[in-house]
Amino acid sequence: MRLFIAILFGDDTVDKLSALRDGLHDLSSHGSFVQRENLHLTLEFLGECSAEERNKAMRAMDSLSFPSFRLKLDRLGFFSRPDGDIWWVGAEEDPDLMKVQRDLHSLLADEGFHLEKRRYRPHITLGRRVATAARPGRIEPIAADVRAVSLMLSERMAGQMAYTPLYEVAAR
Numbered sequence: 001m002r003l004f005i006a007i008l009f010g011d012d013t014v015d016k017l018s019a020l021r022d023g024l025h026d027l028s029s030h031g032s033f034v035q036r037e038n039l040h041l042t043l044e045f046l047g048e049c050s051a052e053e054r055n056k057a058m059r060a061m062d063s064l065s066f067p068s069f070r071l072k073l074d075r076l077g078f079f080s081r082p083d084g085d086i087w088w089v090g091a092e093e094d095p096d097l098m099k100v101q102r103d104l105h106s107l108l109a110d111e112g113f114h115l116e117k118r119r120y121r122p123h124i125t126l127g128r129r130v131a132t133a134a135r136p137g138r139i140e141p142i143a144a145d146v147r148a149v150s151l152m153l154s155e156r157m158a159g160q161m162a163y164t165p166l167y168e169v170a171a172r
Helices: 011-026 051-062 095-110
Strands: 002-007 028-033 041-048 069-079 085-091 123-132 137-146 148-157 160-170
Touching: 002 051, 011 028, 011 069, 011 085, 011 123, 011 137, 041 095, 051 095, 051 148, 051 160, 069 095, 069 123, 095 137
Parallel strands: none
Antiparallel strands: 002 041, 002 148, 028 123, 069 085, 069 137, 085 123, 148 160
16 A cells, blocks of 8 residues: 555645646646645655554654644745656745654654655645646745644545545644
8 A cells, every 4th residue: 555644734725725726727738737635745655555564654643742733835836857847835844844744754764664865845736747837936825724644545546546544643
C-alpha cells in the first residue's frame, strides 16, 4: 500500500484552493489537475509500505504532540519539470507547521523509515505536467486551521487517484 501523512482541509479552504486550481486550468493548454477531494498538504511521503510499516507510522503519529494552529497559504508557484510543471499553492513556513513536520520526520525515522533528506517546502499541488500562461506570485492569503494530521492511502481507482484517510491524530 502506498502511504503518506498529510494535513487535510475544511470545505471553506478546499473551495478556495479549488477556485485557484480552476483558474490555473483555464489558463493552461494542458495538464493533469488535482481533484477537489485530493487537495492536501503532505508532511511526509512514505511510499510503498507493508501492514507492519503502516502500524509503525501510526505508532509514530501517536507520539506526535502539537497544538492546533492556523496556516497561511499565500503564493502560487511551480516546480519546473521537462514534461510540464508541477503547480502549487505555497504555505508560509509557519513555526508550528515546521515543528510538526520536523517532529514527525524524527518519529518516523526512529521507527525505521528512510525519508527524503531535502528541505521541506510546504505546498499543495494543484496540477502536474501543466503548460500555462499563468505566472507565479502572491495570492490573496487563505487561512487554514490545522487540527489534525492524517495517514493517507494513495491508490488508483477507475483511472483516477484516490486518497483515503486511514488514521488521524488530533492536535493536543
